[in-house]
Amino acid sequence: MLDKKFIIANADLVQQNCEHxxxxxxxxxxxxxxxxxxxxxxxxxxLSRQANAVSKSIxxxxxxxxxxxxKEEGRQLREQKDARQTEFDRLAAEAGAIYRSMPNMxxxxxxxxxxxxxxxxxxxxxxxxxxxxxxxxxxxxxxxxDLIDFEAGARIAGAGFYFLKNEAVLLELxxxxxxxxxxxxxxxVPTITPDLARTEILHGVGFIPRGPxxxxxxxxxxxxxxxxxxxITLGGMYADQVLDAEQLPLKMCGISHCFRTExxxxxxxxxxxxxxxxxxxxxxxxxxxxxxxxxxxxYFCDLECQIFDGLGIPYRxxxxxxxxxxxxxxxxxxxxxxxxxxxxxxxxxxxxxxSNCTDYQARRLNIRYKNKGEKGTHFAHTxxxxxxxxxxxxxxxxxxxxxxxxxxxxxxxxxxxxxxxxIGATE
RNA sequence: GGACGGGUGGCAGAGUGGUCGAAUGCACCGGUCUUGAAAACCGGCGUGCCGCAAGGUACCGGGGGUUCGAAUCCCUCCCCGUCCGCCA
Numbered sequence: 018m019l020d021k022k023f024i025i026a027n028a029d030l031v032q033q034n035c036e037h038x039x040x041x042x043x044x045x046x047x048x049x050x051x052x053x054x055x056x057x058x059x060x061x062x063x064l065s066r067q068a069n070a071v072s073k074s075i076x077x078x079x080x081x082x083x084x085x086x087x088k089e090e091g092r093q094l095r096e097q098k099d100a101r102q103t104e105f106d107r108l109a110a111e112a113g114a115i116y117r118s119m120p121n122m123x124x125x126x127x128x129x130x131x132x133x134x135x136x137x138x139x140x141x142x143x144x145x146x147x148x149x150x151x152x153x154x155x156x157x158x159x160x161x162x163d164l165i166d167f168e169a170g171a172r173i174a175g176a177g178f179y180f181l182k183n184e185a186v187l188l189e190l191x192x193x194x195x196x197x198x199x200x201x202x203x204x205x206v207p208t209i210t211p212d213l214a215r216t217e218i219l220h221g222v223g224f225i226p227r228g229p230x231x232x233x234x235x236x237x238x239x240x241x242x243x244x245x246x247x248x249i250t251l252g253g254m255y256a257d258q259v260l261d262a263e264q265l266p267l268k269m270c271g272i273s274h275c276f277r278t279e280x281x282x283x284x285x286x287x288x289x290x291x292x293x294x295x296x297x298x299x300x301x302x303x304x305x306x307x308x309x310x311x312x313x314x315x316y317f318c319d320l321e322c323q324i325f326d327g328l329g330i331p332y333r334x335x336x337x338x339x340x341x342x343x344x345x346x347x348x349x350x351x352x353x354x355x356x357x358x359x360x361x362x363x364x365x366x367x368x369x370x371x372s373n374c375t376d377y378q379a380r381r382l383n384i385r386y387k388n389k390g391e392k393g394t395h396f397a398h399t400x401x402x403x404x405x406x407x408x409x410x411x412x413x414x415x416x417x418x419x420x421x422x423x424x425x426x427x428x429x430x431x432x433x434x435x436x437x438x439x440i441g442a443t444e
Numbered sequence: 445g446g447a448c449g450g451g452u453g454g455c456a457g458a459g460u461g462g463u464c465g466a467a468u469g470c471a472c473c474g475g476u477c478u479u480g481a482a483a484a485c486c487g488g489c490g491u492g493c494c495g496c497a498a499g500g501u502a503c504c505g506g507g508g509g510u511u512c513g514a515a516u517c518c519c520u521c522c523c524c525g526u527c528c529g530c531c532a
Contacts, residue, residue: 059494062501069501072513073462084512091512215522240522259454259491385491387454389472394491 018380019119025051034122037129037339042118050112057105061098068094121377123339124348134338138350141325141332145355145363148419154358155415156289159185161423162441164415165290177279177294184440188414188427189297189407191434193272196299196324196404203320205270205301210250212274213241218253221382223345230280243276248401251302252378259394260386266305266313270404273298289412291359291366296408303400304384307376310398314373317402318350321369324404328428330413331355333365346372352403354413368409371402 024031025048032044071091075084128136159165163183170179181189197207219226219233219242226233226242234243244250251271260267275298279287290296301320303313318334325332337349349372353365376396379385385394418426424441432438 055494058501062494065502066500068512072511075462075512088512093512095512261454392489 018377035119037123038120038342039340040118040120042115047112047115050108054105054108054112057101061101061105064094064098068098120344121347121375127348128336128338130338131340132338135341136336138334138336141322143329143331145331148357150421152357153419155412158415158419158425179293185411187435188411191431192405192407192410193299194434195430200270200301200404205268208269208271210247210271210273212244214244214249214253216240216242219249221256222249222252222378224249232277232280234276234278244273245277246275246298247271247273247300248302251300252382252399255304255384256382258384260304260397262306262386262388265386266303266309269302271300290408291412293408296406298406299404301402301404304397307398310373310375310400313400314371317371317400321352321371321402325352325354327430328414330417345374345377347375348373356412356416358416368406368413369403372400374399
């Protein structure tokens with residue numbers, strides 16, 4: 018949510034921002050509805066004031082006749098108030114719909130335009146270079162080494178589900194360890210979060226369950242949804258809380274399973290593990306004061322780079338264009354890892370995403386902070402970033418670390434947890 | 445899943461139809477005292493919205509209802525505690 022005062026004072030800016038982001042929002046209509054409803058709000062408050070005064074006087078009335086007369090007076094005032102309230106509710110509902118459709122404002126340096134305008138910021142420390150032998154993709158590699166059973170997954174739960182097997186399991190656990198150890202060392206509070214969350218929390222974070230084209234699985238007969246990311250649970254963790262300014266910035270990380278329907282994604286490049294209905298992810302999340310969020314955003318991006326540099330995987334960092342930003346994001350950096358088996362002769366594929374949501378999520382979730390000895394509260398800023406999305410990291414590892422003899426080298430940083438340095442070596 | 449008891453300000457905890465946005469204690473902020481600190485004492489101290497301000501209005505887990513008037517009564521949902529049942 019944007020600040021209502023800000024919208025009214027900067028309607029043109031907000032309208033322009035909506036256009037840059039490809040969101041149809043009638044900001045002018047919103048401003049006039051808001052102005053009108055505030056007028057009515059004033060009337061309602063005045064009627065309430067009068068009615069309250071009448072009610073108070075009844076307790077002190079000297080006889081029954083006066084009491085009855087006062088009661089009637091009170092009834093009439095409340096009726097008038099209810100009528101104005103109905104009108105107010107009508108305007109507020111229309112204003113609210115427009116209000117909720119408005120995306121966050123955008124960082125001035127974010128590239129403007131559709132997805133194609135997204136800008137490459139930099140590359141990782143490992144260069145993309147030809148492997149120099151016929152390359153297999155992760156599906157073929159997994160089949161060769163019996164690492165993933167897509168058929169069994171489909172039998173159990175449908176297309177898009179899979180069993181990880183053998184070293185793929187060890188890789189998943191190793192990636193979790195690797196990421197969590199690194200983040201704990203950086204002062205993040207580690208968590209394992211619920212995999213389900215209430216609808217209210219999803220809304221606060223910016224997800225819309227149970228709608229058409231929703232990405233969210235919902236549980237029948239319960240107000241519960243399978244989370245699409247631990248961003249939902251970590252953001253919800255401090256919903257309705259007032260934090261002390263000294264606690265900020267507060268850095269959390271969480272392991273969760275992620276469930277996505279991938280509605281509307283049929284036909285897009287999504288072979289194998291790339292676009293699946295369930296995967297595990299280690300997510301970073303931070304609550305900061307406003308002046309800290311930009312640094313935190315860069316820090317998240319640096320950590321993501323550190324993680325993929327450590328794995329020895331080439332990648333590029335993308336500054337996402339306005340047209341491709343989700344509603345809550347003020348700016349978003351994605352890491353795209355090189356996947357040699359993707360497409361004709363290798364392609365970059367998104368593996369992480371770090372967003373600065375400024376106070377947009379915090380307004381919805383009602384997460385505030387308070388300066389010691391100061392009156393009032395302020396909305397915190399929230400940020401989220403992928404540490405490791407396991408399924409896509411596995412794609413990148415299998416495809417980048419494959420060897421001419423068909424074996425796969427385990428990245429050195431993971432070897433202590435995988436327990437071997439190579440997959441497929443004949444012992 | 446069943447029975448009972450609860451959900452009130454940052455925390456603890458009173459309040460069962462009007463004078464209650466709400467006692468009291470702790471915490472916190474300011475002051476007096478002190479060489480300094482502690483203690484003691486005095487004063488202040490919830491959040492949102494409207495307003496330059498005075499002030500007004502809304503909020504006692506969420507939603508709905510009764511009433512001139514609800515923290516207080518009724519319905520409903522959620523959550524917490526205790527005991528029982530079931531269970532990895």
